[in-house]
Amino acid sequence: MPNKTNNGISLARITGVLVALVMLAGCSVNPLHKITGDVMTGYAEAENTPYVLAMTDVGKACSLGESVDPLLYSFSRVTMEPAKTGTLLSVLAGICMEEESQEQELRYLRADYEGNMNELRDAREAMQRRYGVTAERRERAFKRMLTGFSYEPTPDAECPNLYSDQDEITFLLGLVAGAQAVLNDGKAQGRADVSRQLAAQVERSTYCVDNEKWAGIPEGLRATIWVLLPDLKPDEVSADTWEVLARNRRLGVEKGLRIPAAFELMIAENVGRDETIAEVLAYLDKTSGDFEVWERYQLADRVAMRTVWAVSDRLWTREHGHRTPKNRFGETGTEADEDDSIDTEGLL
Structure with missing residues (x-):
């Protein structure tokens, strides 16, 4: 009888553990993900953002924006939207796409200089597509900033609460991104459909800092x-x-x-x-x-x-x-005839 009782107690414990595991498998994923998201967002705001803002490697910073943004923002499915950190990430992602846009724009200008019409048409199309994506990313940064500070930039709106320098620089970067979105969409021939009203919202918001x-x-x-x-x-x-x-x-x-x-x-x-x-x-x-x-x-x-x-x-x-050219920064290229000689040794 004692053995039977002990076996019965053991069986009850095992059954309880199995039931608990089944329940955990079905309902504990979200709480665990929520904790992870909260931790990551807190770390990003407290440590990663100041570190990134002090970086000197723009390429690494913009790659961070493109790669980390989808991961961090996926946690908005289970916890609060990390809008302030997301503002910076979208700003960084916009930098990457703008550089691609600028490369295509230079290709377009070279084709125009050389009179290569097929290359010109292709480069112009590639440029406009990329400027459209740049505008979308920057408009997203602006909208995330508004969400992060619970701010609606209406004509009679009060300024948001900005508690720290980091809040202020995040707010400013969101405003800059908004203005750039309007300019970028102009180069994209309106592909991102950014309203020029956004520029007015940015203008009135700049008085808050x-x-x-x-x-x-x-x-x-x-x-x-x-x-x-x-x-x-x-x-x-x-x-x-x-x-x-x-x-x-x-x-x-x-x-x-x-x-x-x-x-x-x-x-x-x-x-x-x-x-x-x-x-x-x-x-x-x-x-x-x-x-x-x-x-x-x-x-x-x-x-x-x-x-x-x-x-x-x-x-x-x-x-x-x-x-x-090297050592010609500060000039517009029209000051004097350029020396077209090339130091081929420096190219090797």
Whole structure:
């Protein structure tokens, strides 16, 4: 009898364990995934985001955005959407696609320079497709930022609660992405269907962060949008829009972020203001020796300078059929006849 009782107790325990395992297999996956998602999101916001913003390798950073974004955002199926971290990831993914777009644009310009019509047509189509994807990724970054801060940028909206510098830079990067989405969709011939109303939402939202603290980015972004949509410029702003852009370009260099200079170049190229392009490129070249980057946000400065080089490369490709040569940054390619000799030893 004692053995039978012991066997009965053992059987009951085994049955209980099996039932528990079956129940766990059926219903514990989501709780486990939720915990994992919460941990990953917390780590990304607390540690990974500051680390990435201080990186200098833009290629690695943008690859991170493309590869990690689907993984991290898959946890939004079982827990809260990681919208703030997702803003940065989508911004990074947009950088990757923009670089692909710029490569196709240079191919288009070379084909135009050489008179190769078939190559030109193919490159133009490839360029527009990629700029469309770039616009989609940047619009997504903007929308994630709105979600992350529970913010609706209506004309009478109050500013969101921004509790830290990281909140403010995330908010700013989302705004920049929104403005870029409008410009990128223009180059895509409207393939992403980004509303120009988004630019107005960005413009009014830039007042939520301090311009002096953030190296002229908010006001520089506002002025960029004023060039696109002049009616948005407030009557009380008496300064010429291009003076506002130039002032914030200088402030950005002083504070260690050349993002406003990139804004100024992008919009000057967009409206064909060649004298401004030449002035900004020369200024950046002149100040490069004494420039001290804001180390916490080196990645943002590196990305801005890639935009600057992209504008320069397009100028040189239109004029000479190739990118900006070594030691010729700061020039537009029209200052003097170029020495076409090539150092073949340096190519080996």
